[in-house]
Amino acid sequence: MDYQSFCQQYQPSKKELFTQFYHFFKDKFSVKNERIAVEKLATIIEATFKLSANQSFANMSLRQLSKESGLSMGGLYAYIQNKQQLSLFIHEFLSYFVIKTINQVTNNKGCNNLECIIKTHIYLSELLQPWFFFAFMESKNLSRDEIKAAIQSDLLMESKLIEVIKCGQQEEIYSTILKAETVASLTKPLLSEWYLKRWKYKKRGMSIDQYCLAVMIFIERGLSSPHSLTELEQS
Amino acid sequence: MDYQSFCQQYQPSKKELFTQFYHFFKDKFSVKNERIAVEKLATIIEATFKLSANQSFANMSLRQLSKESGLSMGGLYAYIQNKQQLSLFIHEFLSYFVIKTINQVTNNKGCNNLECIIKTHIYLSELLQPWFFFAFMESKNLSRDEIKAAIQSDLLMESKLIEVIKCGQQEEIYSTILKAETVASLTKPLLSEWYLKRWKYKKRGMSIDQYCLAVMIFIERGLSSPHSLTELEQS
DNA sequence: GTCTATAGCCGGATAGAC
DNA sequence: GTCTATCCGGCTATAGAC
Numbered sequence: 376m377d378y379q380s381f382c383q384q385y386q387p388s389k390k391e392l393f394t395q396f397y398h399f400f401k402d403k404f405s406v407k408n409e410r411i412a413v414e415k416l417a418t419i420i421e422a423t424f425k426l427s428a429n430q431s432f433a434n435m436s437l438r439q440l441s442k443e444s445g446l447s448m449g450g451l452y453a454y455i456q457n458k459q460q461l462s463l464f465i466h467e468f469l470s471y472f473v474i475k476t477i478n479q480v481t482n483n484k485g486c487n488n489l490e491c492i493i494k495t496h497i498y499l500s501e502l503l504q505p506w507f508f509f510a511f512m513e514s515k516n517l518s519r520d521e522i523k524a525a526i527q528s529d530l531l532m533e534s535k536l537i538e539v540i541k542c543g544q545q546e547e548i549y550s551t552i553l554k555a556e557t558v559a560s561l562t563k564p565l566l567s568e569w570y571l572k573r574w575k576y577k578k579r580g581m582s583i584d585q586y587c588l589a590v591m592i593f594i595e596r597g598l599s600s601p602h603s604l605t606e607l608e609q610s
Numbered sequence: 611m612d613y614q615s616f617c618q619q620y621q622p623s624k625k626e627l628f629t630q631f632y633h634f635f636k637d638k639f640s641v642k643n644e645r646i647a648v649e650k651l652a653t654i655i656e657a658t659f660k661l662s663a664n665q666s667f668a669n670m671s672l673r674q675l676s677k678e679s680g681l682s683m684g685g686l687y688a689y690i691q692n693k694q695q696l697s698l699f700i701h702e703f704l705s706y707f708v709i710k711t712i713n714q715v716t717n718n719k720g721c722n723n724l725e726c727i728i729k730t731h732i733y734l735s736e737l738l739q740p741w742f743f744f745a746f747m748e749s750k751n752l753s754r755d756e757i758k759a760a761i762q763s764d765l766l767m768e769s770k771l772i773e774v775i776k777c778g779q780q781e782e783i784y785s786t787i788l789k790a791e792t793v794a795s796l797t798k799p800l801l802s803e804w805y806l807k808r809w810k811y812k813k814r815g816m817s818i819d820q821y822c823l824a825v826m827i828f829i830e831r832g833l834s835s836p837h838s839l840t841e842l843e844q845s
Numbered sequence: 846g847t848c849t850a851t852a853g854c855c856g857g858a859t860a861g862a863c
Numbered sequence: 864g865t866c867t868a869t870c871c872g873g874c875t876a877t878a879g880a881c
Contacts, residue, residue: 406864431750433668436856450865515666557824564799589792596831641846671874685847
């Protein structure tokens with residue numbers, strides 16, 4: 376699986392994405408016309424990403440947002456009840472969407488190896504980079520309960536990693552110098568790195584698949600037992 | 611070198627730290643009595659860390675800060691010219707302090723190996739965890755020029771890493787599958803992970819030296835050339 | 846050096862016309 | 864559905880007493 380083939384199967388168009396978004400929170404919007412709502416929501420969310428990427432969500436005023444999105448202040452409030460809810464919407468939908476996609480991928484492909492899980496996460500974070508970036512940066516401002524909900528997709532990813540690693544360790548494909556939990560924990564920041572510092576790698580001319588490869592080399596080697604290392608080196 | 615010995619040599623007391631802080635910005639404070647200023651600055655900065663850890667610097671009001679630090683609103687303004695400057699002070703001093711310490715360590719010890727550089731960074735980030743956390747989270751709100759300045763310690767670290775890795779590659783101790791720049795880039799998020807998620811590892815009972823060991827295993831293996839891998843495994 | 850009191854502004858949110 | 868106009872609270876920052 377490479378990025379291109381992943382996209383063909385799982386990349387939603389902007390319209391598809393925000394249609395799902397609309398239906399996920401349907402009853403919360405006073406705007407009932409789906410066609411209009413989907414379009415405006417896309418504008419609002421994207422403007423939010425743009426503005427809070429430079430400053431931060433807290434520093435973004437709704438006046439700025441209204442200007443950037445082309446809606447009036449009043450118009451904005453047809454889509455959100457208050458500012459905080461806007462942030463919440465983003466967190467909750469991302470969490471839902473990530474979990475859904477991860478489950479899809481792992482089920483469909485019978486893909487239960489490290490490489491597949493890691494690539495799925497990196498590819499997803501590429502497709503939804505502003506979402507991931509926002510969720511990472513603004514997670515602090517959620518209330519306890521909201522954090523719990525938003526963290527689920529993170530936990531799912533981590534548990535999938537641990538599961539696969541433990542499995543490999545039992546089959547003695549992987550070394551047990553490091554606990555599965557430790558490897559999983561060290562893997563996660565390598566996944567975040569891609570969407571947090573994407574500009575850096577783009578600038579350097581590193582493609583997403585090259586990045587995945589580098590991460591895989593790191594992890595596979597960190598996990599490799601002595602007799603498998605020589606093979607790895609040759610491949 | 612372990613954490614304890616690092617502390618003995620480099621850990622500043624709170625008083626020492628904020629005395630340096632005071633002198634670094636001396637002319638900016640209207641309070642001239644050093645004894646008083648150092649003490650109050652410590653209170654203010656620590657209150658800032660506490661408050662912006664839960665919310666964010668942007669969401670922290672100066673009223674909250676005045677309550678938390680025990681100074682009145684007016685009193686605060688003897689130490690800062692405005693809110694933004696408070697954030698700037700933290701970034702600038704941290705950058706200065708990190709660069710200073712890294713240079714000290716690498717010079718004193720003739721410590722020019724990967725392990726030493728990585729440990730230095732992780733140990734430092736432990737000593738100054740709130741500073742590092744703050745700098746990471748609030749870096750977005752700096753202006754372009756300020757970012758450049760604050761990023762210097764980051765660059766220094768990265769260039770030191772690259773240098774050492776390239777050196778090892780030339781001596782054929784390290785493999786060249788991955789470019790030195792790539793390994794350095796993948797290493798940095800592993801360093802940040804410790805101060806960003808410290809509670810997680812504390813809770814799990816993982817000590818800082820255990821964490822360093824795990825990171826070193828990851829990286830050394832990612833870099834190891836085939837003939838050195840077997841040795842590594844046995845050690 | 847530090848406080849209280851207050852100026853002045855800006856941001857979130859709402860009412861009501863269209 | 865969307866806009867304009869406006870309210871009101873809270874924020875940063877300052878003036879001036881002690």
